[in-house]
Amino acid sequence: GAGVSQSPSNKVTEKGKDVELRCDPISGHTALYWYRQSLGQGLEFLIYFQGNSAPDKSGLPSDRFSAERTGGSVSTLTIQRTQQEDSAVYLCASSPHSGYEQYFGPGTRLTVT
Amino acid sequence: QKEVEQNSGPLSVPEGAIASLNCTYSDRGSQSFFWYRQYSGKSPELIMFIYSNGDKEDGRFTAQLNKASQYVSLLIRDSQPSDSATYLCAVNTNAGKSTFGDGTTLTVKP
Numbered sequence: 001g002a003g004v005s006q007s008p009s010n011k012v013t014e015k016g017k018d019v020e021l022r023c024d025p026i027s028g029h030t031a032l033y034w035y036r037q038s039l040g041q042g043l044e045f046l047i048y049f050q051g052n053s054a055p056d057k058s059g060l061p062s063d064r065f066s067a068e069r070t071g072g073s074v075s076t077l078t079i080q081r082t083q084q085e086d087s088a089v090y091l092c093a094s095s096p097h098s099g100y101e102q103y104f105g106p107g108t109r110l111t112v113t
Numbered sequence: 114q115k116e117v118e119q120n121s122g123p124l125s126v127p128e129g130a131i132a133s134l135n136c137t138y139s140d141r142g143s144q145s146f147f148w149y150r151q152y153s154g155k156s157p158e159l160i161m162f163i164y165s166n167g168d169k170e171d172g173r174f175t176a177q178l179n180k181a182s183q184y185v186s187l188l189i190r191d192s193q194p195s196d197s198a199t200y201l202c203a204v205n206t207n208a209g210k211s212t213f214g215d216g217t218t219l220t221v222k223p
Contacts, residue, residue, distance in 0.1 A: 031209065042215035043157070043201065050209055058210075091156060098209025099145055104156040 002026070004105035006092050012111045013082055021077045021108045025094030032075050033102060034067055035091045043091065049075065050098040082112045114139055117204050119214035127222050132189040134217050136202030139183065146178055146185045147203040151216065157201055161187065192221045 005024045013019050025032050034046040045059035049069045060066070064083075069075040079086055089109050093102035117138050126132045134148075145164050149157035163169045163176040163185065175188040185204075189196055199216040206212075 033211070035213075043213040045210065045212070048210050056210055099205045101147055101159045101162050102203075102211060104158065107156055 004092055004094050004103055006090075006105035006108050008108060009106065010109045010111075012113060015084060015112055016081055018078065018080045019082055019110065021079075021090050021092075021110070023075045023077070023092030023094075023105060025073060025075070025092070026103055027073075029094035029096055029103075030072065031095040031098040031100070031102075032069055033093045033095070034075070034077050035093065036088045037091060037107075038088045046077070046090075048098070079110075082110075084112050086110060087112045115214075116140060116212045117202055117214040119200075119202050119217045121215060122218040123220055124217055125220045125222060126192050128192060128194060130192050130221075132192045132196065132219055132221070134187040134189075134200050134202075134219065136185045136187075136204075136214055137183055138185070138202075138204045138212075140204070140206050140212075141180075141183065142206050143180075143183075143204045145205040146176070147205070147211070148174075148176060148185075148187045149201040149203060149213075151199045151201060153198075160200075189219075192219075194221045194223050197221050 030051045032049045035043040048056040064080045067077045089107045091107045092105045147162045148160045151157040161176045173190045177186045201216045202214040203211045
């Protein structure tokens, strides 16, 4: 079946602009995660959705970052007033349920110039 | 102390040898444990998961869990050059959120 998809695959934006990154999880998966990975670094947790529960936003680095998940499926990560330090690969993963294995999308490479 | 710790490596083994990757975690309430492989420039992909103490084998891979010692490991038998990658250990608590280690880079030399 179809895996996790993310769009766009690459995004170049100017400092100060807003960007939206999209994630389509595997159908039926109730948990969805966003991570950030800078070059040569580990995964940095950003936010986690489980079903209709309030999301765990504990990893969002600043109030410029927000995410929503509509209808328990598609998720959008929004970064407002982008900064150069926001440049990284943003990874989305979905899971059949929280606590289970995660399946990652191909990522969105964000470059802020 | 990090919640999940891995030796960063690089770990280098000859082709055909056993590669041993280790991970320790701090939260005794952790319930499930995962190993992911990440090739350079690619996304992580699941290799194995383990929930109970002991060993779990899948082909050339064996995951080992010792909750008393808060330790989980991954053994790769008959290592191949295609196994060269970064291996990420992930630990889930009751809250459902995964905490990832920074990864161990493995190089298998022909």
